[in-house]
């Protein structure tokens with residue numbers, strides 16, 4: 001019930017991250033830390049709708065893309081990139097509502113299909129629309145300082161990613177202890193019984209989805225400011241959505257620390273694949289990711305953290321540790 | 332008027348090609364409540380299989396039964412080894428599990444067969460038939476006829492055979508079907524195999540006019556998901572009707588909007604139907 | 617006394633099956649009303665239509681004078697109708713406390729308040745010491761109790777109980793009847809489906825009998841067991857104080 005251990009763990013991560021941001025000079029290491037934090041945020045964003053609410057999204061990249069494109073548009077039009085945070089969030093939430101409103105109150109797979117369809121549409125739209133840079137995307141003009149949200153070193157980016165990660169984790173801790181969090185768990189467990197105690201499925205899931213989209217969009221803003229170059233393959237493509245889903249699934253759907261664990265596994269894995277097969281991976285990366293998703297789905301559907309939570313729960317004799325970690329597969 | 336007629340016929344034929352891919356998907360969904368997100372990758376595999384046969388002199392039409400049988404066996408193996416386990420887990424597991432299979436198969440194809448576009452050398456049926464003002468490619472016509480035959484035979488199979496009846500019983504009420512002594516695992520496995528065999532037939536026919544590459548199945552599968560949802564999950568006739576509708580929307584959309592935006596009306600129709608009639612056009616509920 | 621719930625001409629078709637074909641019933645405020653009928657008569661379907669889980673094909677359902685037929689399930693709950701299911705529908709992966717807290721959150725936005733209310737309800741139904749068990753780890757009797765607690769936590773005006781005593785031992789039944797009396801004493805109106813007349817006779821001031829989807833009797837429990845139409849509906853079997861129908865599947 002208590003949130004304290006989670007807050008301590010988060011505090012420890014923040015301290016470690018700050019030490020890295022200010023103490024480490026090695027750009028490669030900082031890049032790794034930044035990527036890790038960014039992926040953990042994206043994984044948690046996915047986890048809100050696909051883990052806690054139980055509706056699997058296959059198009060999560062587009063919300064990330066909303067932030068990245070908002071950033072690029074703001075900067076190239078001479079506006080402050082800070083504006084991209086609310087603007088990207090609005091665009092992402094709007095897309096989430098369009099995708100979710102018809103599908104989130106329904107049983108079955110309408111939602112997952114809609115996420116693929118809307119993602120394909122958005123990518124096509126970006127590829128063919130002149131003011132979105134078509135297939136070329138955008139290069140962001142170089143600047144420096146907090147107002148421009150650009151820095152010559154990587155340290156400040158790590159600080160920003162750390163802040164975003166902490167905010168997202170805190171929001172998730174709050175979710176698990178809120179009416180919405182209880183309602184999402186109830187809906188996942190038994191939607192009919194949930195309705196009988198007054199839970200509005202569509203409304204709850206839309207709220208979760210809109211927040212999920214907002215988080216991914218914030219990560220997109222940070223990403224654009226970091227790489228200073230975005231195009232459809234790097235921000236909107238199915239490949240990005242696959243990575244995000246992989247991170248969410250590996251760590252454990254519907255758990256607080258699952259996405260962070262998944263991001264860690266993913267970053268290590270991606271590095272290893274790149275070392276072994278070269279940058280593009282030539283498809284071997286997909287083979288490995290796909291095999292991992294398949295194995296987890298078949299053997300450990302609640303991922304790393306879900307498995308651990310289950311073990312703890314068994315030891316304590318069916319006392320729930322925290323929401324979301326439903327870990328036993330019904331026979 | 333001529334343009335309109337040409338678009339109409341073109342749209343219907345395109346729709347039939349979509350139906351070809353969609354019927355297997357809807358069968359599997361109807362029997363075991365699983366949307367196989369790797370359906371397009373099954374299609375891609377069968378296209379490569381048809382290509383392989385063509386390279387050793389067995390053309391797509393002659394090779395069709397071989398590919399269908401191969402895919403039938405492949406489907407049964409995938410069910411036994413993988414899907415069965417997913418079904419024992421939470422409902423999300425079938426969703427992300429088949430998605431993992433999609434990623435795995437795409438990657439495997441890319442790693443072993445390269446990302447190049449490949450076509451059947453000297454394919455048959457390259458001529459055009461003129462019906463008054465309407466021009467039809469022979470290949471597309473054969474694909475359309477193939478779709479009709481496939482849909483009709485699948486429908487007949489499900490309606491009139493013992494196994495088909497068992498499948499319908501499972502789709503209707505799993506618990507009651509089990510009580511009646513139906514072997515769920517066997518029927519599920521058969522349905523998955525038959526669904527894959529349909530895709531095998533579809534892949535062979537598609538090699539008449541499309542190239543194959545590792546992600547070649549994805550656009551067809553995406554359309555098939557929409558088709559199946561439009562027609563009503565699990566309904567074979569629904570898949571045919573949904574496919575014709577999507578074919579028309581796509582062809583008219585591509586012509587009157589812009590070729591890149593041809594899918595816009597399709598997805599908008601999907602969201603609208605899901606919003607207004609979630610059981611699909613011909614679905615029951 | 618005014619009617620809290622007024623159902624008129626309620627009908628429900630599932631394809632070609634006419635599950636309900638003209639159900640009329642009234643539930644007086646503060647009363648306990650029994651709903652009885654042979655297996656497959658449509659009692660559970662009537663509950664589903666009243667609670668909004670199913671959309672009625674025809675007919676009217678007035679709750680506190682307001683038409684609610686066809687209103688969304690979750691809205692009906694918010695209006696003040698709570699229910700239990702004949703086949704228990706627990707939140708399998710939630711603890712007892714969490715499940716009841718979920719119900720309590722309907723009228724309390726703050727989790728702390730909801731938990732406090734849930735604790736109170738659990739003490740009331742006698743599940744307090746099992747509050748950290750998972751829903752799926754309970755006995756049938758406790759699962760049914762949990763469903764009642766979850767529904768009570770939403771503070772319903774009207775509580776629909778579908779065979780809460782089926783499958784219980786006589787001792788458990790006695791405890792359940794005692795709980796029912798205390799629920800009534802709380803001011804909650806109850807409409808309950810129950811097969812065992814012996815249970816119903818002493819507590820229900822009013823019973824409604826449905827058969828083949830139609831209301832065939834409405835009056836006192838004592839009157840019901842003597843009514844010719846009711847007896848015929850139960851295949852002419854003599855109705856004394858025993859069970860008037862076999863147990864539901």
Ligand SMILES: Nc1ncnc2c1ncn2[C@@H]1O[C@H](COP(=O)(O)OP(=O)(O)OP(=O)(O)O)[C@@H](O)[C@H]1O
Pocket residue numbers: 630633634635653654655656657658659660661662702864865
């Ligand atoms: N979802 C459904 N689809 C089709 N038929 C249904 C459905 N629900 C109920 N029925 C049918 O409606 C009729 C009434 O069923 P219902 O469950 O309401 O009866 P009941 O009075 O509660 O019976 P019991 O005493 O066995 O609980 C039955 O013939 C049943 O088969």
Ligand SMILES: [Mg+2]
Pocket residue numbers: 659660661702864
């Ligand atoms: Mg019943």
